[in-house]
Amino acid sequence: MAIKVGDKLPEATFMEMTVDGPKPVTTAQVFGGKTVALFAVPGAYTPTCSARHLPGYVDKAGDFKAKGVDEIVCTSVNDVFVMGAWGKSSKAEEAVRMLADGNGAFAQSLGLELDASGFGMGKRSQRYSMLVKDGVVAELNVEQGGEFKVSAADYLLGQL
Template sequence: MSIKVGDKLPDATFMEMTSDGPQPRTTADVFSGKTIALFAVPGAFTPTCSARHLPGFIDKADEFKGKGVDEIVCTSVNDVFVMGAWGKSASAGETVRMLADGNGAFASAVGLELDGTGFGMGKRSQRYSMLVKDGVVAELNVEQGPEFKVSSADYLLGQL
């Protein structure tokens, strides 16, 4: 069963690349007391994710901040080194926080896993966006199949 609006995010631990190397970050560390625009992608460096999804949130970062969003967070079922490299190559910098869900624990806990084994990708995350306020889901936009519509930066901005 998938998480829904009004639900509290489950406890999970991400990994984040820092100047001191990989560091664990719990959902409490990331979401408590803040308004977060979170988006998830099936894979770093994949075509739609790299060409449209991540760049959209980077480009619209100031608009999100202007509407009360404290941080923008991207997560994917990739290891911390891949997420760090993807963020660097996309010039995400401090604009979008790149959190690795390497074992898919968060994707599984929120019920938004994607079975990509038919494409040789294993278990991944579905493509979605959500607005999270103090750890509680305020908006949730899950894509149907391979679409890229409701999880975009523009769509989430329209909900603020």
């Protein structure tokens, strides 16, 4: 069963690239006591993710902050090195925190796993956006099929 508005995020550990190398970070550390705009993509460097999804959140980072969002987080079922490189090459480092869900445990625990085996990508995350307040889901927007609408930065901003 998929997570829903009002649910607490499950405990999970992400990997994050830092200046000192890869470091684990838990959901409690990321979401506890903060308002976080979280969005997930099926894969770093994929066309929609790189051309529209991540850039939208980078471009609107100031708008999110002005509406009370403490942090913007992007997660994907990719390894920490890929997420770090994608953040750097996209110039997202100052605006968006890039967290690797390398084994897909977070996506699976949310009930938002995607089987992209037909594309040679294995198990991934569905594309979604979420507003999380102190670890509790306040808004949840899951895309249908191959769409890119409700997980976009502008859509989530409109819910604030």
